[in-house]
Amino acid sequence: MKLSTKGRYGLRAIIDLALNSENGNAVCIQSISERQNISESYLEQLVRKLRTEGLVKSVRGAGGGYELARPAEKISVGDVLRALEGSIEAVSCGDDEGCCDQADLCVTRLVWDRVNKAIEGAVDTVTIAQLVEESRKKQCMGKVDTKSCAN
Amino acid sequence: MKLSTKGRYGLRAIIDLALNSENGNAVCIQSISERQNISESYLEQLVRKLRTEGLVKSVRGAGGGYELARPAEKISVGDVLRALEGSIEAVSCGDDEGCCDQADLCVTRLVWDRVNKAIEGAVDTVTIAQLVEESRKKQCMGKVDTKSCAN
DNA sequence: TTAAACTTGACAAAAATAGTAGGATATGAT
DNA sequence: ATCATATCCTACTATTTTTGTCAAGTTTAA
Ligand code: FES
Ligand code: FES
Numbered sequence: 001m002k003l004s005t006k007g008r009y010g011l012r013a014i015i016d017l018a019l020n021s022e023n024g025n026a027v028c029i030q031s032i033s034e035r036q037n038i039s040e041s042y043l044e045q046l047v048r049k050l051r052t053e054g055l056v057k058s059v060r061g062a063g064g065g066y067e068l069a070r071p072a073e074k075i076s077v078g079d080v081l082r083a084l085e086g087s088i089e090a091v092s093c094g095d096d097e098g099c100c101d102q103a104d105l106c107v108t109r110l111v112w113d114r115v116n117k118a119i120e121g122a123v124d125t126v127t128i129a130q131l132v133e134e135s136r137k138k139q140c141m142g143k144v145d146t147k148s149c150a151n
Numbered sequence: 152m153k154l155s156t157k158g159r160y161g162l163r164a165i166i167d168l169a170l171n172s173e174n175g176n177a178v179c180i181q182s183i184s185e186r187q188n189i190s191e192s193y194l195e196q197l198v199r200k201l202r203t204e205g206l207v208k209s210v211r212g213a214g215g216g217y218e219l220a221r222p223a224e225k226i227s228v229g230d231v232l233r234a235l236e237g238s239i240e241a242v243s244c245g246d247d248e249g250c251c252d253q254a255d256l257c258v259t260r261l262v263w264d265r266v267n268k269a270i271e272g273a274v275d276t277v278t279i280a281q282l283v284e285e286s287r288k289k290q291c292m293g294k295v296d297t298k299s300c301a302n
Numbered sequence: 303t304t305a306a307a308c309t310t311g312a313c314a315a316a317a318a319t320a321g322t323a324g325g326a327t328a329t330g331a332t
Numbered sequence: 333a334t335c336a337t338a339t340c341c342t343a344c345t346a347t348t349t350t351t352g353t354c355a356a357g358t359t360t361a362a
Contacts, residue, residue, distance in 0.1 A: 001154050003241045011259050037252050061360025062306040077262050090154045101188050107285045108162050115273045122269035134258045212329025213337040
């Protein structure tokens with residue numbers, strides 16, 4: 001029941017992206033890579049996927065990079081994870097492909113449905129914007145020499 | 152974010168076990184294997200683990216098998232999954248081993264905590280007894296030639 | 303023109319999963 | 333006794349997934 005690095009790195013990446021692109025400029029892979037300490041090539045794959053799924057958009061050429069495709073308030077953690085992992089279901093007792101012989105009598109599906117719904121509820125109710133704000137608060141507490149920190 | 156066959160098969164196995172051992176007799180691996188259509192050898196591994204984790208107990212020798220170590224009401228789905236999977240956490244941003252550089256500033260932990268709690272809530276509030284009962288209901292509706300079906 | 307940056311596809315090492323095989327041990331039945 | 337039935341245990345292997353890497357492009361601001 002583990003979330004792979006795709007989802008873990010990807011979420012960190014898009015938060016980093018949101019955090020560093022608020023003045024309207026694009027953020028390049030390299031800078032994310034350095035701040036988050038994730039391989040540049042690997043990160044590229046992940047961000048590419050976020051782009052094809054419509055969560056971020058790219059600005060090509062020199063001085064380019066990536067920025068959010070829509071406001072951070074409109075992007076949930078669930079959006080990000082689904083984009084990267086394909087599906088966030090713990091078990092997809094699926095429909096056509098019966099995972100066990102008597103799928104119609106199988107009571108474990110009741111459990112998997114509960115679990116899937118619980119997970120979705122947890123990730124769909126948190127937005128990138130909220131995490132960005134939390135991140136700011138922590139930074140504020142972390143850095144003692146920050147002048148602009150109004151308490 | 153997939154649950155492995157260990158958890159999926161294992162839950163079906165213990166439900167089968169509970170369902171077929173209510174008259175007090177032990178249930179052997181072979182019979183579970185046939186009913187659930189899971190490899191005997193593989194199933195053995197799983198049930199053995201359930202035993203070492205104290206969820207079922209074994210009766211050795213001819214005519215032996217397995218039975219629940221305690222009443223089905225006292226065994227939750229979470230107990231079973233944890234026994235088989237080790238941990239059901241989606242992400243274990245753990246403690247000593249910092250999964251990212253600035254673990255103390257990392258806001259993704261907030262998300263993973265939410266997800267983990269959601270999962271635990273989902274699996275810890277369902278007991279094997281409840282599933283057994285559901286299973287009975289379904290069987291009852293499924294089999295038209297069952298004499299003993301009141302209603 | 304040049305260098306910064308994205309774009310793409312193929313590839314590969316490493317880890318986890320899923321399942322097998324074969325024997326040892328215990329015990330009820332004959 | 334001994335045999336059949338069943339758990340017990342370890343080790344091994346094949347497959348798949350994960351986790352990346354690499355190299356050769358393309359686009360565009362400066
Ligand atoms: S239908 Fe999916 S495990 Fe039974
Ligand atoms: S502390 Fe686990 S991802 Fe940051």
